[in-house]
Amino acid sequence: MSESPTRPSRTGRTPGTTADTGVSDARHAPVLPDADAKNLTSRTLGWVLLVAGAVGLVGAGWLAIERYLxxxxxxxxxxxTLNPFLDCGPAMASWQGAILGFPNPFLGVAAFPVVMTVGVVLLTGARLPRWFWLTMLAVTTVAMGLILFLVWTSLYVLVVLCPFCMVVWAAMLPIFWYQLVHAVQERYLPAPEGLRRLVVDNKGTLLxxxxxxxxxxxxLEMGPTIVEYLQTV
Structure with missing residues (x-):
């Protein structure tokens, strides 16, 4: 008894072909751009925290050693102490240099290893909970506020720049900024979608x-004074 011929489907294709299964359609479908291609990845955030934390630890550690000596x-x-405008001495001797009753560098020596540890944890692929990120961001925000206060003190009260303090300033910016970007990206902090994409897509430029x-x-604050001093040398 001969087999009956396979009857075509309503689409005009023989059942069982790749066209019916959708494989062919998917294969030839246009490739759309990835909307999340510019997102901050856990690996990138991990490297930022690890490297910036290490830089901050070097600056804070050196200041702690100098203070001890x-x-x-x-x-x-x-x-x-390099010249009248680059000198750690005035900063270490001021009350602002020990704002909690002990030298500020000790705060950095204790805090930056924690930042580095979080970076290493992220590089292992671990995912940390929302409450952890919000707590860490809150602490980092307070630390960034302290940094801005110390910058203001250096420029307007002491009128001298502390080289190793500036190393800590430089390290704190990416630590704070990339945590803020991460919190906005993951919607841990409320933000309009337009602002969210602006911050996430342009995180490097904004930093x-x-x-x-x-x-x-x-x-702007120290330049005229430095120029005036150099003209008298």
Whole structure:
């Protein structure tokens, strides 16, 4: 008995072909751009926290050592005393240099290893809960506020720049900014969708703008004084 011929489907295709299964359609479908291609990945955030945390630890650690040596020998000239405008001494001797009753660098020595550890955890592929990120962002925001206060103190009260303090300033900016970007991206913080995409898609550019603003602030306030001093040398 002969087999009956296979009857075509309503689409005009023989059942069982790749056209019916949709494989062919998917294969030839246009490739759409990935809307999340510019998102901040956990790996990138991990590297930022690890590297910036290490830089901050170097700056804070050196300041802590200098402060300890100064306590042992009050007449010692700090290694970061370079000229009248680059000197760690005034910052370490001021009350702002020990805002909690002990030298500020000790805060960095304790905090930056925590930041580095979080970076390493992210690089292993682990996912941390929302409450952890919000807590860490809150602490980092307070730390960033302290940094801005110390920048203001250096420019308007002491009128001198602390080299290793500036290392810590530079390290704190990406630590704070990329945590903020992450919180906005993951909707841990409320933000309009347009603002959210603007921040996430332009995170690197906006970080560069923050650095430019910080450097401009320093030069606008210290520049004329430095130029006047150099003219008298």
């Amino acid at each position: 100064k306590l042992i020998d009050p007449d010692r000239v700090a290694a970061c 560069a703008v923050l650095y430019v603003l910080l450097v401009a602030w320093v030069f």
